[in-house]
């Protein structure tokens with residue numbers, strides 16, 4: 001799972017740089033006082049370089065990253081944005097907050113967007129697609145990218161769970177026009193709260209940078225209050241303290257992902273021969289971030305039994321089965337706009353429901369003892385005789 005396991009003196013030293021030297025908590029301005037220390041700028045630069053992207057904009061959360069990405073599309077009331085039915089509620093919230101109508105697709109055995117269903121959901125009003133790499137497994141990116149190109153749709157990747165993962169040797173979050181990342185406390189690397197948007201186009205990056213800062217065009221030659229603006233915006237800025245933590249965490253990303261993959265494989269090798277378990281499908285040429293290991297059992301009843309048995313051994317599950325209602329669009333009757341296209345929400349996404357309901361998701365940690373892995377095996381064997 002996460003960077004939070006590895007918080008140590010490195011994060012502390014980055015933060016103390018601010019309190020000892022720059023004494024500046026704001027990302028912009030204060031040039032004289034800050035003694036050349038720009039943590040947010042540096043975090044954006046290093047993150048963008050690491051993932052081999054063109055432009056990066058740090059923001060206050062992963063949800064903000066999605067909202068800021070959507071701000072570059074100038075969406076009008078009634079425009080549609082398609083995402084997948086299995087995601088965190090934040091993806092749909094960002095679409096609603098952008099005045100667009102959210103439309104969701106079924107997921108397939110990868111538990112990510114089903115490209116065939118995507119084609120069916122495209123209408124004249126569709127402007128963009130947000131594909132989600134749920135819990136660190138790449139979506140079928142080449143197919144989805146082709147579809148977006150054919151229909152002239154902007155592709156945004158919700159890479160909240162995919163930081164450090166690759167598809168066909170290219171980092172997730174750099175396949176689409178934009179990639180949105182989350183650094184909340186449960187994600188692969190963390191800044192407490194925080195996010196990042198990666199951009200291919202300079203124009204979109206500049207528009208987003210202004211929009212996330214009330215429209216400020218940030219001309220370094222004039223004081224901030226003399227900045228020009230072309231549009232209104234909002235405030236989704238990252239603070240210097242978040243970025244300081246991010247700089248230290250970013251240096252740990254390779255290690256985190258490497259360890260998680262190792263532990264993922266160790267766990268899978270222990271449980272793969274238990275009858276009645278099938279692993280979620282990973283598209284060929286995937287290099288997962290291994291935030292979780294999801295497998296299918298017979299039905300929801302059995303999935304819940306697995307969780308109970310795991311808990312008895314002191315092992316948790318992650319999202320499935322316990323947080324199902326926060327991660328499946330069928331359950332979001334409280335989001336009125338979602339019912340604009342899915343009039344009978346409770347009767348939608350039946351194929352996805354079958355898959356999600358029989359899923360068990362194990363969290364993967366950087367630090368996992370062999371003892372724990374044996375306990376996982378024991379707990380699952382009890383249920384799946």
Ligand SMILES: *Cc1c(COP(=O)(O)O)cnc(C)c1O
Nearest residue numbers: 061062063088090160182183184
């Ligand atoms: C965590 C998450 C987000 C939102 O990120 P926050 O930083 O918590 O706002 C968005 N989408 C998905 C799929 C997530 O898991």
